[in-house]
Amino acid sequence: MTLAWALALICLVLVVLNLISDGIAIRNSKPRATPLPPAPDSPGVSIVRPCCGIDNFCEETLGSSFKLDYPSYEVIFCVARSNDPVIPVLQKLIAANPAVPATLIIGDERISANPKLNNCVRGWEAARHEWVILADSNVLMPRDYIQRLLAAWQPTTGLVCSMPQGSHPQNLWAELEIAFLNTYQARWQYAADGVGTGFAQGKNMLWRRDILDDAGGIRALAAEIAEDAASTKVVRAAGLEINLVDSPFPQPLGKRTLGDVWSRQIRWARMRRKTFPLHFFPELLSGSATPAIIGAYAAGLFGVTPLAGAALVLAILYSGETALALSNRWHFSWRLPFLFLLRDLMLPVVYFDAWLVNDFVWRGTEMTMREKERPST
Template identity: 30%
Template sequence: MAVFAWAAGFYWIVAVALLVVSVAATIAQPWLAARRATRRDKPPISLVLPVKLLEEGFERTQESALTQQYPVYDVTVAAVEPDSPALAAMRALLARHANAPSRILRSTARFAVSPKVDNLYAPFMQATHDTIFMKDANVLLEADALAEHVRQLTDSVGLVCAIPYCARLENFAAQVEAAIINGPHARMLFLASALGQGHGVGKIMLFRRSDFLRAGGFDAISHTVGEDNALAKAMRRIGKRPVFSHRLVRQELGKRAFRDVYQRQLRWSVVRRNDELLSFLLEPICQAIPAVMAAIVAAPLAGLAPLAAAGATFILWFVLETLLSMAKGWQLSWVAPVVFVVREALMIAVWLNAWTTDRVIWARDSVNASAGAKPAPVPHEEG
């Protein structure tokens, strides 16, 4: 039992130290990343907007891409369906903002594990400009977002992503999802960025198509549902670094259903299990419940009652994350303690479930995350 107690004590020290360091990194990252943003020219950009579902806030977030304060950019909307409520809404938006050249492409490619990659084939291959900026439909861009993110795309950088934070939380399930994304997920990404590391996070992706093709193109990302992480790996293989921008991106949640929150977190966890096994194995150390359990086992070593050690660990974790959210200006509510408890239980459930399945949900479609991809189509086949 003494061995278990010492092992639990060591785990607790590492987990709490990681919590403190990652909170500090989250505060410092924008300043550190901004120092690396040394590009000053503004190349023409092809902005790609894949659309699938018409969700609450869709018009507001998509319109933010059409009102960028940037010298030269065009907009390509990509959709699988020939017509849909989301596509109809995009047509109306494009008509209202005719200042930026725009078009709609129907993606008919069917070769990738991820339907999103299929949808991106036509706009990526037919983009007018070499520099491509892709954003998800629920991301709200500031007016100077293109100009700011492109500052990170220096000669040594192959992919620029941005760390998302959740806003416009309109029900309890949305608050739980935000507590996950703004909590452990964000802290680890901010820490990686503060240490000069980058990863693929697909809320936005900025890259050069010439680098993308040299890194293998769609054959390098079609085998996984985690196309963002696969693209980051492909860029590394050709000597181009993935980086996180100094600007965050605002992900608008609105109202969420618990089932959708669970399925979305499960999809990301399965992707990490398949593509980043070490990261997946270490995920529990970023969560409060394993640290609370370690505190219970190790408490006698410090002469503490197990329940007192557990309570102190739980309160420390909650207080530090709450103070961090306040410092970043992220949305909080009076039910934050309950949200925190539910979040911790949900994350453990998702992590355990991810060991047992390859079937995930993407945009309401069931996808086998381990299915094999077909060869990518011949360039410019789609229209």
């Protein structure tokens, strides 16, 4: 009976920690009823968007760069290869929006093994303003995008980020990706931010140029395989904090395959393990699988059907995730609780894979974490 009570206590602690993370995310992530107007003294801002290939909703996400309600900003699109199919799309958008200063830079700088970072270097160096946003090409920017990033900046801030909010799913596997992105990854990132241990997220990053320049400029981000991990270490080394926006910006997903979702999750997990191994170590406890298994075993020791114990734990945890999604007006459907379960069955496999495998492919580029990569010359 002592073992049963010990397991029940462990299960309770894990459930409470998950519910606390839901509560922190609900408190800190709130949808805006109306767009945030720009401040009268709004500073100039440069938006650098690295582009590679044609994504779902490509014209909508890239086109949103030109629809921002902000008085002084420029957009710099960066493409590594001259034969990239996204170039005609960018040229069309730039020509259709002459009122917004926009530049297309073709060609990258091979400073690291990270092709996205290589693609950003020339854009960063060409940026005219003191405030620079690095934003992925698949972000759907709301009209108040810039001012919401700036509003999160505090005197102790060194970087403001937004993780992706999965939206516009067009099939089942896109909804599975939403189960990963929204009420799991975004939730834990808001929870970390809420207790003062925020991490950078490379989807949207607002820099004040002098902070990164003091660390060696954008080339300093080549110190890690992932630019957001390097950004986290740069900001912490400066004694500053990473803050998050009031609510994540949408990433329209469209159609996904199970392979798409799987490859992204194992890639991100391997990079987290490589760059922050001590923080990655307890990730196995962050999903619902561990408390559900412990709860099932404890229930059996108490003479209750193990399936009932696991079902009770999952019902409590998924109720918290549902509350988070609904409070933020994120995508939610009757399928999502079942996809939460599939996600939580996948997470332990993703976790152990991350400890065992070092290689992955990102947009056709083979990458490894076996040793520090040397830039090509």
